[in-house]
Amino acid sequence: xxxxxxxxxxxxxxxxxxxxxxxxxxxxxxxxxxxxxxxxxxxxxxxxxxxxxxxxxxxxxxxxxxxxxxxxxxxxxxxxxxxxxxxxxxxxxxxxxxxxxxxxxxxxxx
Amino acid sequence: xxxxxxxxxxxxxxxxxxxxxxxxxxxxxxxxxxxxxxxxxxxxxxxxxxxxxxxxxxxxxxxxxxxxxxxxxxxxxxxxxxxxxxxxxxxxxxxxxxxxxxxxxxxxxxxxxxxxxxx
Numbered sequence: 001x002x003x004x005x006x007x008x009x010x011x012x013x014x015x016x017x018x019x020x021x022x023x024x025x026x027x028x029x030x031x032x033x034x035x036x037x038x039x040x041x042x043x044x045x046x047x048x049x050x051x052x053x054x055x056x057x058x059x060x061x062x063x064x065x066x067x068x069x070x071x072x073x074x075x076x077x078x079x080x081x082x083x084x085x086x087x088x089x090x091x092x093x094x095x096x097x098x099x100x101x102x103x104x105x106x107x108x109x110x
Numbered sequence: 111x112x113x114x115x116x117x118x119x120x121x122x123x124x125x126x127x128x129x130x131x132x133x134x135x136x137x138x139x140x141x142x143x144x145x146x147x148x149x150x151x152x153x154x155x156x157x158x159x160x161x162x163x164x165x166x167x168x169x170x171x172x173x174x175x176x177x178x179x180x181x182x183x184x185x186x187x188x189x190x191x192x193x194x195x196x197x198x199x200x201x202x203x204x205x206x207x208x209x210x211x212x213x214x215x216x217x218x219x220x221x222x223x224x225x226x227x228x229x
Contacts (some may be wrong), residue, residue, distance in 0.1 A: 005167075010186035033211065033215070043221075044221050045205070045219050046115075046219065047215065051211065090215060090216070
């Protein structure tokens with residue numbers, strides 16, 4: 001069972017905005033930085049967001065991240081069919097002294 | 111361009127051993143900490159191990175401590191994961207990754223190599 005909780009699936013229409021949630025505790029999200037990963041079908045995960053809201057070079061500004069308390073959110077605007085993927089949140093867990101991940105959310109763009 | 115190419119995944123038996131490798135290119139390998147992250151058949155991601163750039167420090171998730179060993183050869187830009195006393199629950203796709211920040215996020219990932227352990 002993952003330390004971070006994500007909804008198993010979310011769906012939205014092309015062009016819309018969607019938010020994906022990630023819930024944790026004070027031992028992880030509440031006191032550490034959050035990252036987000038995109039995994040397209042058949043591909044390896046790719047870093048989308050690090051340090052709560054920073055985008056690596058090459059990641060479009062349609063993707064944004066935020067953290068509040070023990071939860072984090074990934075926002076995607078202007079949804080495209082190519083955004084259909086699994087999305088994972090990650091952070092450090094101070095109790096485990098280890099990085100941890102959420103169980104992932106499958107985003108369907110229909 | 112950063113490239114990470116894993117190899118060594120195959121069908122193994124419970125109690126047996128496997129050695130994974132990850133060939134790195136496109137960056138100064140010795141300057142970066144590296145990790146192994148695995149993805150189970152149920153698609154959960156799990157951090158396995160991290161090694162600092164100089165190999166001075168290594169870290170493991172509890173479930174592999176005493177069984178897995180991470181190492182690197184900075185003269186050849188290769189990362190290794192020696193997996194001993196394999197268990198069925200080690201079945202996963204294993205990714206090598208550049209770990210950044212406070213060892214809390216994974217900046218680049220390889221394409222993965224599949225390890226299947228039969229009991």
